[in-house]
Amino acid sequence: MSDILLAVRDLKVHFPVRSAGWRGAHCHLKALDGVSFDVRAGESLGVVGESGCGKSTLARALLQLIPPTAGQVLWLGEDIAGLGDRAMRPRRRGLQIVFQDPLASLDPRMTVGDIIGEPLRVFQPELKPDQIRHRVETLMGTVGLLPHMINRYPHEFSGGQCQRIGIARAIVLQPKLVVCDEPVSALDVSIQAQIINLLMALQRQMGLALIFISHDLSIVRHLSHRVMVLYLGRVMELGHRDGLYRNPLHPYTRALLSAVPIPDPDLERARQRVTLTGDLPSPLAPPTGCVFRTRCPMADRRCEEHTPLLEPAGPGRQVACHHWRRNADT
Amino acid sequence: MIRSSPPAVELQHDIKGRSLWQDAVRRLARNRAAVASMIVLAVIALLAVFAPMLSPHPYDEIYWDRIQMPPDFANGHWFGTDSNGRDLFVRTLYGARVSLMVGVLATAVSLVIGVIYGAVAGFVGGRVDDIMMRLVDILYALPFMFFVILLMVMFGRNIFLIFVALGAVEWLTMARIVRGQTLSIKHRPFIEAAHACGVTRTGIIFRHIIPNVLGPVIVYVTLTVPQVIMTESFISFLGLGVQEPLTSWGVLIAEGARLMEAAPWLLVFPATLLALTLFAFNFIGDGLRDALDPKDR
Ligand code: SF4
Numbered sequence: 101m102s103d104i105l106l107a108v109r110d111l112k113v114h115f116p117v118r119s120a121g122w123r124g125a126h127c128h129l130k131a132l133d134g135v136s137f138d139v140r141a142g143e144s145l146g147v148v149g150e151s152g153c154g155k156s157t158l159a160r161a162l163l164q165l166i167p168p169t170a171g172q173v174l175w176l177g178e179d180i181a182g183l184g185d186r187a188m189r190p191r192r193r194g195l196q197i198v199f200q201d202p203l204a205s206l207d208p209r210m211t212v213g214d215i216i217g218e219p220l221r222v223f224q225p226e227l228k229p230d231q232i233r234h235r236v237e238t239l240m241g242t243v244g245l246l247p248h249m250i251n252r253y254p255h256e257f258s259g260g261q262c263q264r265i266g267i268a269r270a271i272v273l274q275p276k277l278v279v280c281d282e283p284v285s286a287l288d289v290s291i292q293a294q295i296i297n298l299l300m301a302l303q304r305q306m307g308l309a310l311i312f313i314s315h316d317l318s319i320v321r322h323l324s325h326r327v328m329v330l331y332l333g334r335v336m337e338l339g340h341r342d343g344l345y346r347n348p349l350h351p352y353t354r355a356l357l358s359a360v361p362i363p364d365p366d367l368e369r370a371r372q373r374v375t376l377t378g379d380l381p382s383p384l385a386p387p388t389g390c391v392f393r394t395r396c397p398m399a400d401r402r403c404e405e406h407t408p409l410l411e412p413a414g415p416g417r418q419v420a421c422h423h424w425r426r427n428a429d430t
Numbered sequence: 431m432i433r434s435s436p437p438a439v440e441l442q443h444d445i446k447g448r449s450l451w452q453d454a455v456r457r458l459a460r461n462r463a464a465v466a467s468m469i470v471l472a473v474i475a476l477l478a479v480f481a482p483m484l485s486p487h488p489y490d491e492i493y494w495d496r497i498q499m500p501p502d503f504a505n506g507h508w509f510g511t512d513s514n515g516r517d518l519f520v521r522t523l524y525g526a527r528v529s530l531m532v533g534v535l536a537t538a539v540s541l542v543i544g545v546i547y548g549a550v551a552g553f554v555g556g557r558v559d560d561i562m563m564r565l566v567d568i569l570y571a572l573p574f575m576f577f578v579i580l581l582m583v584m585f586g587r588n589i590f591l592i593f594v595a596l597g598a599v600e601w602l603t604m605a606r607i608v609r610g611q612t613l614s615i616k617h618r619p620f621i622e623a624a625h626a627c628g629v630t631r632t633g634i635i636f637r638h639i640i641p642n643v644l645g646p647v648i649v650y651v652t653l654t655v656p657q658v659i660m661t662e663s664f665i666s667f668l669g670l671g672v673q674e675p676l677t678s679w680g681v682l683i684a685e686g687a688r689l690m691e692a693a694p695w696l697l698v699f700p701a702t703l704l705a706l707t708l709f710a711f712n713f714i715g716d717g718l719r720d721a722l723d724p725k726d727r
Contacts, residue, residue: 163626185631192628205619209641211447218637219627252447269627 104177105277105309106139106162106195111171111181113154113161113333117384129384131157133333134171136410139277144303144310146324146341148317148356152380154333155313156200159281162311163197164188193223196270200282202262206254213250216240216268223273235272243268243298260291264298271302277309284319296323317360321345326416329353332383332391335410339417349413349424351396390421398423454645457721464717467710474526474707481523489520490675501695510695512685521677522700528678529704532592533659537651539597544604545647549639551605552612553631563609566602574599582670589672592665596658607650611643645722652715656708663704679704 114128131154160166173181199205217232237247243264284292329336337350348354355376378395393399410420497515509518551562578595663680665671672678679700686697
């Protein structure tokens with residue numbers, strides 16, 4: 101398929117950790133352990149999971165802000181995993197990121213105009229200052245900021261406005277794919293909706309592909325075409341939004357979804373709750389076999405001994421669970 | 431509401447943002463001690479610059495008939511004369527020129543070297559950082575006075591040598607401060623964001639790191655200038671500083687201290703000016719620290 105922008109194959113990011121004590125033994129924190137997925141042009145892929153499941157690491161590893169330990173990141177068919185700064189630079193034009201903390205991701209000593217214009221200065225050094233200014237002002241209008249604020253500094257803006265600045269900076273080069281790393285989790289609920297709608301509008305206008313990382317399942321449902329569920333750095337389930345939300349196959353997905361309130365009171369009363377017991381196991385010592393087995397209501401001997409592989413489960417659907425068939429069509 | 435809302439025309443123009451620097455200047459302007467100190471320094475600096483026009487006496491003319499005279503307004507020797515019969519007022523202000531120039535230039539040298547060195551070491555990190563900072567440690571351990579005396583003996587007494595020697599020593603602390611600050615901001619998301627935007631490492635250091643570490647650096651600068659002046663005075667006090675008939679505060683104070691009992695004015699005037707200058711710099715440094723970091727009071 102030619103419209104695949106980004107193909108990730110068996111991506112691993114391990115951080116070396118030295119345990120305490122004299123000559124502490126080296127072990128590895130497996131932040132991401134064999135993640136594979138594709139992103140097509142113009143689509144949005146939601147990535148959900150609890151905090152600590154490797155979502156932010158995934159965002160950074162895709163952009164080579166953290167060098168992956170193993171695996172491939174194929175950007176437009178070309179492996180960019182582990183590319184150096186210089187080799188990576190031209191590719192950054194098409195691959196941008198919006199960060200979680202809106203204010204902290206803006207340089208406090210720069211004006212909004214300088215912040216949004218920075219990628220232009222890097223990639224189009226031939227532009228004159230007033231051309232850059234013109235583009236920045238136009239873009240500020242597009243993302244819902246008043247263009248005459250161009251000389252203001254980040255600390256003079258609210259969180260939502262700062263995130264608009266961050267979005268403007270990410271799209272100023274007209275990228276093909278924007279990775280959004282929990283872009284709204286630091287914002288008030290009322291403002292979250294505005295930012296989500298802005299992202300969706302931009303996606304429509306510019307044909308952007310989005311990777312939208314969040315722990316909030318209702319937001320992901322709102323704007324994703326496909327959804328990927330991560331747990332302890334591994335893909336648990338991947339599928340089209342409607343199929344996945346209507347009929348979650350993986351016990352973890354079921355548990356996550358059952359925690360989300362359903363707006364319809366009848367359905368809300370009728371549904372069964374699958375509650376997650378226990379805490380997220382330490383990623384330093386993940387459980388053997390299936391990583392989810394310590395909290396899974398369906399776990400048995402097989403789950404303890406064999407790691408389930410991601411297997412196809414219907415069109416566009418993949419699940420990593422030995423017993424997913426029991427959850428099918430219930 | 432007595433004042434009406436701002437006129438609508440204003441919306442047509444760009445709103446001028448207030449940078450963190452402007453906020454800091456505003457806070458500094460409210461600090462009385464700092465403002466007074468800046469005025470004092472400005473007056474001393476102006477006097478030093480216009481010294482020759484203020485007094486009828488040249489700084490190196492020897493009045494054989496007026497040796498070691500107390501202050502006297504009638505003949506224009508406002509601060510008296512020294513043991514060689516030269517006018518002390520003009521000499522003190524010429525001393526101010528040398529002392530302030532040494533202070534500012536040596537600090538500027540240390541600023542440029544220290545900031546770039548520290549920012550590079552901190553940002554690049556790893557082995558490069560290790561090597562760069564070990565070098566600083568080694569230079570730190572060298573006995574500074576020995577180094578200066580050696581230079582003086584080898585190249586003769588020369589005012590530029592003093593700049594070099596002082597600048598070469600002062601940048602070490604600057605580099606350490608800047609490195610520490612750099613380490614504390616290099617993992618902040620805006621640096622990562624710049625990286626994601628394709629800014630080069632050099633670009634990140636000069637456009638993002640250095641402007642953001644400048645706050646503590648400026649405070650340190652205002653404390654380095656008096657330190658350099660003191661060191662220069664000390665070197666001159668030892669007789670290794672500037673060459674006669676040129677003078678500096680250190681030289682004047684050395685001579686004044688020698689003749690303290692016979693001619694106290696020889697000590698009082700230069701020492702007062704030196705003390706005033708040092709105080710002023712310290713007050714400004716204090717004010718700047720408060721102004722730049724309002725949370726950390
Ligand atoms: S493989 Fe077993 S433990 Fe893992 S999710 Fe499926 S049923 Fe639960």
